[in-house]
Amino acid sequence: MFVRLSAAIAALSILGSAVLAQGAKPTDPQIAHIAYTAGVIDITAAKQAIEKAGNKDVKAFAQGMVRDHEAVNKQALDLVKKLNVTPEDNDTSKTLSKQAADKLAELAKLKGAEYDKAYVANEVAYHKAVNGALETQLIPSASNAELKSLLQTGLKIFQGHQQHAEQVAAKLK
Amino acid sequence: MRPGCYLPVMAALLFGAIEVPAHAATIQITTTDLVFAPAEVSVKVGDTIEWINKDVFVHTATARNGDFDVMMPAKKTVTSVLTKAGTVEYYCRYHPNMKAVLTIAP
């Protein structure tokens, strides 16, 4: 429990401070990049889980993550194309990617039920962190209405993912 | 055709009309931003539900009691005919906090 909580807090503060570190609020091209990166990270983690997870609920959850995050990211790509915006790499995206790569390597070492639990716990923490960033930073900072609306849809579906992950985590105990 | 041939046809039409509700309706249920709307619908056995998924996400309309399990591909409309009466709670298997109720009269 303590490990899980501290992981959540670490994820939250890293994402929060990375966004805050930029000082000025992120621009739309940066927001698009952050949102897309956050999706890619969850898809990558889910693909690892589809390979490694033993529990069928965990596997089904991971398949859902691939399906939904790919759908959101496809929307995001269509939107940036339509708006003629080039997503711009930034410190938040870099921090997110770095942290995710470390987590992926850490999870890769685990096996069986231990892996399942760690993956799901991280999904809870990760979605919590992303949702916090969407709510407090990305959505308020977005200036384009369509981008804002896409982020709001994203928030709604990611909140569902967080609850779903919490349900799966509760069943694993 | 001899006049006698019409009898079975007439009978089929008559009984057919009794068996199939004359006013089988088509009801639309939409998913937008991960919400089934309307959330509560009263229908009858024999009615058709048009499941309209406006989201970019795949959903399902899955009855808790196992009576139906409809796949709702992203941005598509699918139909299903209700065959059993009852008050049926249903949800999306992929997004379990999407929930709604169908009240199906016999």
Ligand SMILES: [Cu+2]
């Ligand atoms: Cu769904």
